[in-house]
Amino acid sequence: MKFNKRLWLMAGPLAIFIILLDQLTKYWTLAHFKAPGAAEVELIPNIMYFVYVLNEGAAWGIMQGKMDMLAVISFAVFIFMFFYADKFIENENFLERKVTLGLLQGGIFGNFIDRANLWSRDPTGVIDFLSIQYKPKGWEFPAFNIADMAICTAVGIYILSSFIRGDQTKEDPPEDDVKVHE
Numbered sequence: 001m002k003f004n005k006r007l008w009l010m011a012g013p014l015a016i017f018i019i020l021l022d023q024l025t026k027y028w029t030l031a032h033f034k035a036p037g038a039a040e041v042e043l044i045p046n047i048m049y050f051v052y053v054l055n056e057g058a059a060w061g062i063m064q065g066k067m068d069m070l071a072v073i074s075f076a077v078f079i080f081m082f083f084y085a086d087k088f089i090e091n092e093n094f095l096e097r098k099v100t101l102g103l104l105q106g107g108i109f110g111n112f113i114d115r116a117n118l119w120s121r122d123p124t125g126v127i128d129f130l131s132i133q134y135k136p137k138g139w140e141f142p143a144f145n146i147a148d149m150a151i152c153t154a155v156g157i158y159i160l161s162s163f164i165r166g167d168q169t170k171e172d173p174p175e176d177d178v179k180v181h182e
Helices: 005-032 067-083 085-089 095-115 146-165
Strands: 040-044 048-055 126-134 139-144
Touching (some): 005 095
Antiparallel strands (some): 048 126, 126 139
């Protein structure tokens, strides 16, 4: 377990940016909506809405009412990733892996703040505020927030990177960095 300063010089500020953006947008939601489900603002006609949903569970509303357990899990994953980032990243030369780490850390901690109720809000829960719907057909995707978007984006980037980069490790330089001597 070794703290990698070079890795965190990029991932750290990105994580902090995601946490701040997530918390500011949640604060704005609380300031503009009186109660969860009370109103919605149409952002893109028939598609995207600004709402206030209080999620007392995990993604898509699973594990409702397990806020304490989810807060502990979130914090444990955050700490584990902080100290074992080298294992997660595999090769610190891969820029997209540093971005992935920053997005994941920011997203996990952003939702942890809500789950642990660090702001002492009442009622408690993760604040979700974006809703994608297609009202003419009655389709609706569960509401989400900036932290959720960061986590999902990070997972997508990591999967793509894994396919593109293959089995390259610290010993194998990325293809872009290979120098050919003639």
